[in-house]
Amino acid sequence: MTPEQILKIPARVLSQQQREDYFTNGYILLERFIGDEWLKKLRDATNELVEESKNVTKSDTIFDLEPDHTPSQPRLRRVSNPTEHHPIFWEYVSKSPMLDAVADLVGPDVKFHHSKLNFKWQKGGEEVKWHYDISFWPHTNYSPLTIGTYLYDCGMDQGPLGVIPKSHLLEPMLSQYDDHGKWVGCLSDDDVRKIHIEKAVYLTGPAGSLTLHNCRTVHGSPANQSDQGRPLLLYTLTSADAFPYTVNPLKPKHDQVILSGKRAQFAHHDPVPCLIPPDWSGGYSSIFSLQQKEDAANTMM
Ligand SMILES: O=C(O)CCC(=O)C(=O)O
Ligand SMILES: [Fe+2]
Known part of the structure; x- marks a missing residue:
């Protein structure tokens, strides 16, 4: 569906202004959108996973660990595919009002990606x-978006x-390869200067706030140097008419599951060319290990 078609469908939970802002700017922040009941469940489930990580000494397909992670002082960067490691994370994406907010931005037929x-x-x-x-x-097409849920207050x-803002409309898309053609998964310093990084908006908010950014938004x-952690629970969902066409080395169990509405019979194709990643059929290293230049071979996700 196009933004124009989506905007014509009555909204479930967002205002028309919020929907228009998303399409204009490439993101929206929904402050305190998730209630205390969900928050408690999500925090408890997160604590359970952190407990489990204490037995792990090396990053694996579930836990991406900082180099100084220990059982007494766990330091996690990421849990991959949390929906597969605690039922609450699946319940949240399939039954909470977060899904309605996404349907207001991608259309009523919504699909899970990761x-x-x-x-x-x-x-x-x-x-x-x-x-x-x-x-x-x-x-x-460019309907995929990522929703972040702040499990605790997140300040600067x-x-x-x-x-x-508006970086999702940049054409042509910028490269995430370096000058030698190696995938680095981030923009070059030159490109960062060109897109006016001084215009960046930081999405701070109290616990239960949602960040929603389009898949092309920089x-x-x-x-985080503060003494308070920042667990951010992220889901990528798409319109049902968007289909992936490259290898997903970490294919989640729920990949392509319809969360709302129905399966698409036709793919919607956006003509804007998309920058392609390397061939990951042989494995993949996380955005953290990649950007921090750790030995990718030792940090397969
Ligand atoms: O954790 C974050 O602040 C952002 C992570 C992110 O953008 C990603 O994993 O693609
Ligand atoms: Fe990202």
Whole structure:
């Protein structure tokens, strides 16, 4: 569906202004959108996963660990595919009002792509450099979006998600390869200057706030040097008429499951060319290990 078609369908939970803002700017922030009941369930489930990670000494397909992670001082960067490791994370994406907010932005037929839980641990949780997501998992159109849920309050000191307004409309798309043709998964310093990084908007908000950014919106987040962690629960959902066409090395169990509405009979194709990732049929390293230049072979996700 096109934005114009989507906007003609009556909204479930968002105002028409919020929907228009999303299409104009490439993101919206919904402050305190998720109630305390959901928050408690999500926090408890997160704590259970952190407990489990204490037995793990090396990053694996579930836990992406900071190098100094120990059982007594766990330091996680990410849990991959949390929907597969605790039922609450699936319940949340399939039954909460978050799904209605997404339906207001991609249309009534909504499909699951993947989920992750990014921690940005206290006192050293790493920066995520400026990048856009769609080149990690190209689709036939640009409906995919990522929703972040702040499980705790997130201020400027906790490394909030930062977005560049209107960057989702940039053509041609910028490269996420370096000058030698190596995939780096982020923009070059030159390109970052060109897209006017000083216009970045940092999406801070109280616990239960949602960040929604389009798959072509340039975004990143600063390191967290504060003494408070920043668990951010992320889901990527798409319109049912968007189909991935590159290898997904970490194919989630729920990949392509319809969360709302019905399966599409036709793919919708957007003519804007999409930057393609390397061939990941042999494996993949996380955005953190890639950007922090760790040995990719040792950090397969
Ligand atoms: O955790 C964050 O601040 C952003 C992560 C992100 O953009 C990604 O994983 O693609
Ligand atoms: Fe991202």
